[in-house]
Amino acid sequence: MVQFKTTGSTRPRSQKKGWLFRLYVAGQTARSIGTFRNLKRICEEYVSVPFKIEVIDVFKSPQLAVLNQIVALPTLIREAPDGPPLRLIGDLSDTEKVLTGLGLRP
């Protein structure tokens, strides 16, 4: 079982270059862990820029869910210096859709 560290606060956009993934999950459930694993795999395979993954547990920080308009879980928000944030929901099991959502497929 892969363990991941969750963070309680989001730092300001410090990624001068590269992508920041914020993954919102609810607790360390099988789905949370599976989603995290999917994300990591896709990043390693397809993302060529430097990236960083932050996992946020909305059970621990509900205010972040309010602040970032999170409704469905898991939600992945990708922040990049050269574009608007992208939002993906679901367990990231459909790789093609993830790649479309991240703009890595035409």
Place this chain on the structure above:
Amino acid sequence: MPTKSTNNHKLPKCQTGIRGLDEITAGGLPRGRPTLVCGGPGCGKTLMAMEFLVRGYRDFGEPGAFMAFEEREEELIQNSASLGFDLPRLIREKKLAIDHVHIERSEIEETGEYDLDALFVRLESIIDQVGAKRVALDTVEALFAGLANEAIVRAELRRLFRWLKAKDVTTVITAEQGKGTLTRHGLEEYVSDCVILLDHRVTNQIATRRLRVVKYRGSTHGANEYPTMIDEDGLSVLPISSLNLKYPVSRDFISTGVDRLDTMLNGKGYYKGSSILVSGTAGTGKTSLAAAFVDRACRDGRKSLYYSFEESPEQVIRNMGSIAFDLGQWVRSGLLRFEAARPTLHGLENHLVNLHKLAEQFKPEAIVIDPVTNLTAVGDFREIRAMLTRLIDFLKNRQITAVFTSLSEGGSAMEQSEVGISSLMDTWLLLRMVESANERNRIIYVLKSRGMAHSNQMREFLLTDQGIRLSDVYVGPGTVLTGSARLAQEAKDRQAELEKTQASALRHRELQQEREQLQAQFCAIQERLRGLSEELSVVAGQETERLSAAKEERRQMVTARRAD
């Protein structure tokens, strides 16, 4: 005790504080359960949800959590401010929490399985922030628009409603009405405890709102469509409050304002809390009679409300001044309140709610509606009748005596009131014009007055600069004389009377003279009689003397002759 145990098993209710809604739901929404409020756009769903929370704290001390899917917090605050709800203050005092949920489908890529745990977390968060007992979800259906996987949304909503029940919060869930269904997405399948339908329709260019309790599991409820309105105090529903005719009755009286009319009724006037219909054709003095009523009520220190559909307050005051009713003084002293509006200003319901509110705020003991027939401009007879039934029930419950004037059209039967409302009325006064000898004169009579032995007499109804005066009509063989014909007849009667008096005086004098003559004759005869008696006694004396003188002479002659 059996009654106690039924009480224990009774469905607990959560009062909404919304005027009228608690009455038709027999105490409020089901406590601890979700209630679905559905209706078309602009029917007041959001308002009802917000009012449920605001009144919940204001009237019952229960904090609320509002989850808005359509409007942002600032918009909600602005929209509610126009209804007198100070949301920022409630939020500051931690009695209300609002969370705006924004979902934009085009911004979201769905990449697999998901759930709506974050929504639960957010909802729980605002519930816990204020310790909410009441929750509103407006409009949860936005989830269907925002998320592509309908199966997940349905499953999650089902879970949400179960979760809300477990949380023991009373929830109002709003939903858009669908074509031929209560809600567009069939939410009524999940929220089946209580369903309320709001409706907003326009008939004859006048908008009316209605509310219906479609279903209420485990509770009795009014099943009708109830007129509803939204004004600066929020939502009001108008139930027919006394389906069972259980209003209090009084044995006290309130003067009609015309002494002789009081006499015609029973010596004291109308029953307090009764409804009086004053009907008549144009210009028969209906408004004057109504003015007399309020004038007297104010004089007796009773607060009165004059609801005018035809004339402005100034005009009524001026006109009534001409027959010695100074209504202006009562307005200035605060005893009398005028409310004047064209009937077409708004729908019947609004008029009704307006009256309700005025009656509640101002608490009058007497009320005049002048004329009730003008409402035909905004509703058909059936609707007006329904409205008046509601109004009369309301007024009776509050023991407010009400005078309704009703204009009869010239052509129709006099004893048929225009809107078929006479059966609702306790007392019916009829004003009529009588034409004779090139004159039109007013007469008044009591057509009915429940619970009192009223006069069966017609009276002439005179509007004078000293007020209203009733006078006897001249009832001759087959005719009723009024106006100058009556005066002429009365003069004739007086003349005849005078002649009769004079004749009898003459006869009296004649008899007296005759008696005096006889008396005189009688005296003369008595005089003669006395004279005769005296003469008689003189004559008798002379005879005695003569006899004794003759005797003496004989004796002397005997002595002279020396006879023995």
